[in-house]
Amino acid sequence: MFDDFSSSMSQIKSGDFRALAVTVAERNPAIPDVPTLSEAGTEYGLDGFDASAWFVLAAPAGLDPAIRDSLNEAVNSILDQGAVREFWENGAVPLGGSPAEAEEYIRVELEKWAQVIEAANITVE
Numbered sequence: 001m002f003d004d005f006s007s008s009m010s011q012i013k014s015g016d017f018r019a020l021a022v023t024v025a026e027r028n029p030a031i032p033d034v035p036t037l038s039e040a041g042t043e044y045g046l047d048g049f050d051a052s053a054w055f056v057l058a059a060p061a062g063l064d065p066a067i068r069d070s071l072n073e074a075v076n077s078i079l080d081q082g083a084v085r086e087f088w089e090n091g092a093v094p095l096g097g098s099p100a101e102a103e104e105y106i107r108v109e110l111e112k113w114a115q116v117i118e119a120a121n122i123t124v125e
Contacts, residue, residue: 002023004053004091004092005028005030005090005091005092006090006091006092008091009030009031009090009091012031019031019034020034020040021034021035021036021037021039021040021041022034022035022036022037023036023037023049023050023051023052024036024050024051024052025038025048025050028091028093029093030090030091031091036049037049038050050112054105054109056102056105056106057071057075058102059071068099069099072098072099075096076096076097079094079095079096080096
């Protein structure tokens with residue numbers, strides 16, 4: 001099955017589930033012995049496979065830059081707190097960053113998945 005770590009990490013760590021691969025580009029620090037799908041699937045043409053669930057805190061367009069920067073600083077500070085980092089590192093990888101980095105990440109994701117949709121001729125019914 002494909003699942004995100006927040007749902008299955010306790011079963012993986014207890015040995016009830018065996019993780020075969022992660023779908024992101026780099027191995028997950030919580031389970032460093034589990035290869036990426038790209039590493040595990042080279043013979044199946046999965047080189048470069050990278051798909052992840054991600055979350056971003058967004059605000060309305062035109063938000064005052066001072067408010068945006070203050071919120072960004074607060075969120076990054078919260079993500080750096082030990083208990084918060086420990087909670088998320090039970091499978092997720094909290095990144096934090098700047099508004100510009102989030103914008104670039106979203107742009108790249110939209111471009112990547114648009115190519116997949118086009119190549120697979122996916123349409124809305």
